[in-house]
Amino acid sequence: MKAALVGSSGYIAEFILKRFSNENKIESVLRIDCNDKADAYLDLSEPEKFDYNILDDIDYIVFTAAISGPDQCAKEFDACWKINVTGTSYFIREAIKRSCRVLFFSSDAVFGDIPGMIYDEESETKAYTPYGKMKKAVEDEFKENPCFKAIRLSYVASAKDKYYTYLLNCIRKDEVADIFHPFYRNTTVVSDVVDIVAYFASEWDKYEPTFLNVAGKELVSRVRMADELNRFIGGKLKYTISMPGEDFFTNRPRITQMHSLYISKYGIVEDNSFTEKIVKELKEIEL
Template structure:
């Protein structure tokens, strides 16, 4: 018998990749949920249902009907500056939804995999292991940490997949990413300013989806770092992108973050150490160069 797996945020970048990889699964019967209508072009191999994750009634009703064995919770407010200015909406999407999911999972004996972020750290000690000490510098970071604490203190079976700077190509191309932005700018002969004082381990969306599936198959409990393996700053990412596509690096100006005004503070140096996910899950992410190559093939 196939296990039932429910994904929240299926219209989002990670949600799309999960549906893509799971829709022909021999192991899982797949239920995709998102707010509003299904925006994926492939409608085969899964069941879609509209779900408002800020509604307790909606979550309880949906989980009591489907009775999933596993939930992967990808839906969230991830715009860091928006979270700073719309705190109530951020809290409802990022924290209250997890509270409701925990209650519904408790009633249905469901394993809950929750997506979290490197922004729970202050960026003074990066890269981090799973045991790193959390100290967010933004409201977004605080909301994601609050959600983690709800899980840790719950009685359900849970896992947290923390990730960093996810990039990939969404089906409707609504989201840009550093690779697409640099490529497009340099092809248009545009000068761009790129920061050199923020460090991350950028994550290919397909790799993150693979990590989530590995956790779900094993119902592996606990916290896992699921990110890319190369610690880079955006300036390095931009020059690597220019090199790959044979574009003019002279158009890229190396600057520090102080020249940009952003509503929310960003941690300086995060990035993840992946030893646990590699050893316990068999997680194997691509390098950033392999990631660029992967996207280039998708664009082509």
């Protein structure tokens, strides 16, 4: 199988590339991005300039590229829509024309913010944030196409994610971390995401639904994440808890509770606790 990775310089892409390099079923990986390190250059603001003939022998495309900052998507809505929706949809259409199977990285932001609601794959999408509306627009365009599937990511934790990087830097600098609370997600981990990407490479037809919610079984706060880090490193992190202002929650809900009807049903990844999942990720820490 020949694969391609769009957004190959991204945070999660780094882990996917490492996994694909050890997968016997993956013959090659075409790295596509808007930088010189990629095998093929793609500017999603000008998708028509890309040479799509390069996809003719590609079987499987993992599409991770996006402007994902919720505040940037709100402040620069038109520019972000051009990349996250117009350019992305153009690329996916061209890929599907060439019979490529496209795994699109979506988000729990496609759902609304109904108090007490636990969203699953069959829940109606009522995105209200700019970023969520962008992901929903791509989902809606391609959801009937058998060459398209989307994984909806909750927060993806690892020793290299933005939040844990911030906490670790506070430890290294002997600074007190400031943690926003309440702020909850069904946090998943990067190793599970990579396992899911590998699953779809080999089991695309076996998985019948279009969408998969990639979420941990527990609703996890940023405080819990910090406490798990402290358990692992012996209490070296010092932190205070702050309640963010209303402006912070304009473009992101306080709580998004999401679970999957299908992760366990299809045996895709282990249905274990956040503690069990994050310990494996934190083993990569170097202080």
